[in-house]
Amino acid sequence: MAGKNLLEKVWERHKVGTLPSGQDQLFIGLHLIHEVTSPQAFGMLKERKLGVKYPLRTYATSDHIIPTDDRSRPFADPLAEKMLQALEENTSEYGITFFGIESGKQGVVHVVGPEQGLTQPGMTIACGDSHTATHGAFGAIAFGVGTSQVRDILATQTMAIAKPKVRRITVNGRLPEGVGAKDLILAIIGELGVNGGLGYAYEYGGEAVESLSMEERMTLCNMSIEGGARVGYVNPDKVTYEWLKGRPYVKDYESMIAFGEEMKSDADAAYDDEYVMDASKLSPMVTWGINPGQVVSVDGVLPETESLPEDERETAARAYEYMGFKPGETMLGKKIDVVFIGSCTNGRLTDLREAAETAKGHSVAAGVVALVVPGSQEVAKAAEAEGLDKIFTQAGFQWRKAGCSMCLAMNPDKLQGRQLSASTSNRNFIGRQGSPTGRTLLVSPKMAAAAAIAGKIVDIRNNGGIR
C-alpha cells in the first residue's frame, strides 16, 4: 500500500467529522486576522450573540490599510483609522493577541506569523487572505478563507471545507544564477495556468525546492493561489526546523520537530497528479499582462494571441489592449515609472538583501519612484541593523515602514494614471496597485532593483542588467 502525503495526514489529525453537506469540519490550529476581513466577522458574532471559542489560537496584526510613512494617530484617512480602531477594540474585547504598531512586531500577516514562530509544521492555518498558503512553506496546511469562515473559526475554531486533491510538483536540478523562487513560481503558474490548480493543493518538492531557503519557500508557496491552488506546501526538513529555532512562539522545539517528522509526506506517498519540471532551464520572469499566468522570460517574446489556447485568447487580447504591449515584443527595455519592493511575497530580509546588493552603489533612474517596504517591523529592524536602509536611501529608494502598501494600495501608496510599475508583489490585475488604469509587471526583488536603477526592464544575468 502506498504511503500518505502530508496533506492527508494533517487532514486526518484535524478532521472533526463529516458534515451533512459532505464537507469536512476541520479544526484550525492557527487563525490569523487583520483589519480588512475581520470587522464584519466580529459584527456577525455579536449579532448572533456568540463568543470567541479559542481566543489564544487567533493572532491579529494590521497591514492592509496602514500608512508606511506618517503613522501618527489618528491616521489622515478616517476610514483607515476606523478600521484599525475596530480591530483594536475587537481584539481587546475578546482577549486576542494583537501585534500593533506599538508592539514592534506589526507587519504583513504572512510575514509576522512565521517570524514569530506561530507558523509550525503539521498545523492547519487559516486567514481571511488568499495568500495564506505562504505558511505552507513550513509544512503546514494553510489556506485563505472568506469573512463568513473567519466568523466560523472565531466561534468554533473550525470551518467547513472539502478536502482538496494533491498535485506533486517536482522541480529537478538547480536554479541558475540570477533566477530565484519568484521566477520559479511565475514559471509554474505560466505552465499550469491561473486556474490549473483548481481543486488541488500543490506539494512542491525536488532538488530545486529542497535547496531553497525558508524565505524562498515562502515566496514559492505564497503565489499558489495565483495558479488556482488554495493550498501550497513544502515538506518540513532541517532547513525548516533550523529557521524556527528560538522564535518567540516555539515553546517545545523537540515536540514541534517530532510532529513535523510524523506529518511529512512518506517517501512512497501517492498523489492525485504529478508534474515534473527542470529548474536549470529557467530564466528571470516578467509578467506582461493582467494575470500572473501571462508571463515570459525576460528575453522571451510576447505570444501571438492566436498561438495561445482558445480559452486564454480573450484575456490576452484584453491584456494587450490594457497594457499597451504587442505580440512579438520582448519585455526587455520597457520603460518603468515606479518600482515597488515589498509584500508578503518578497518583503522579507533576504529579499531586501538581494535588492540592496543589486542597488548598491547605483542611483535610481531619473523620473522613477522606487519604494522599499519591509514586510514587518522585525524585518525593518534587522535590515537597518545591516545597513540596508542606507544602501537603499543612498541609491534614491524610499525606505518605508512595514505594511502591504502598494501591493493592493488600500493605504496612501498608489500608482497614478497609467504608470507602469515593476513590483515584487503577486498580482498584476487591472487596477490592483491603486490606479484603475495603472499597470504592473511582476518580477523578483533583484529584477525590480535593477529596473529601478536602469529605468527600464533589464536582464540581471551575466552582468547584463545594470553593470
Place this chain on the structure above:
Amino acid sequence: MSQVIKNFEGMGIAVRGNDIDTDRIIPARFMKCVTFAGLGEFAFNDERVDEEGHKKNHPFDDSRWSGHPVLVGNANFGCGSSREHAPQALKDYGIKAVIAESFAEIFAGNCSSLGIPAVILHHKDAMELQALIESAPDTAIRIDLESMTVSTSDKSWNASMPESYRQALLDGSWDSTGVLASRMDAVERVARSLPYV
C-alpha cells in the same frame, strides 16, 4: 438552520470575460469599511465608470439588465483575492445566483456560505445563455438544484456544482456556524489530541 434553497428563477445579466477577478468585482479602495452594507453600489465600479466619473455602459447600469438577479459569467469567475466583499457586493446589488463556466475556489465557497448558488455550465452553454440574455433581456432563467439544470421556457442545459455546496443549499445548512457549533464536544476532542494545542 438557514433557508432551504432548491431552485431560483429570475432574469439574467451577462458579464462577459474569463478570469474576472475579485479586484474587478470590488476594487480594494471600497473595502475600507467595517460592515458589508452598501457595497452593491460599488460592484464592478471601475468597469462601470471611468476616471472622470462617466458611465461606461456596463450591463449593471444598462436599464435592459440592471437589477436582474442571475449573473452569467465565463471561466474562472471570481479569481484572485479571497475577499468576501466580492460576493457581498454582488448580493447587496441584488444578485441572487451566479452561473459561469467555472469559478475560483474561494469565491465559490464564499457564495455558498452566503446562500448564493454558484452554478457551472459548459462553455458553449454559458455562451448561448449570455447571447440569449443579450438579445432577450426579459428571459426568465430557472436554476433547479435538485435536477441540476439551468433552463428557460424553451431550453434546458445540464449544470453542475460541487456536491457539498449543492447539499448545503438543499438542506439549508449553508450558513455553517450553527452546524459547526453543534459539535463542540468533538472539536474539543480533536484539540486535545493535537500536540501543539
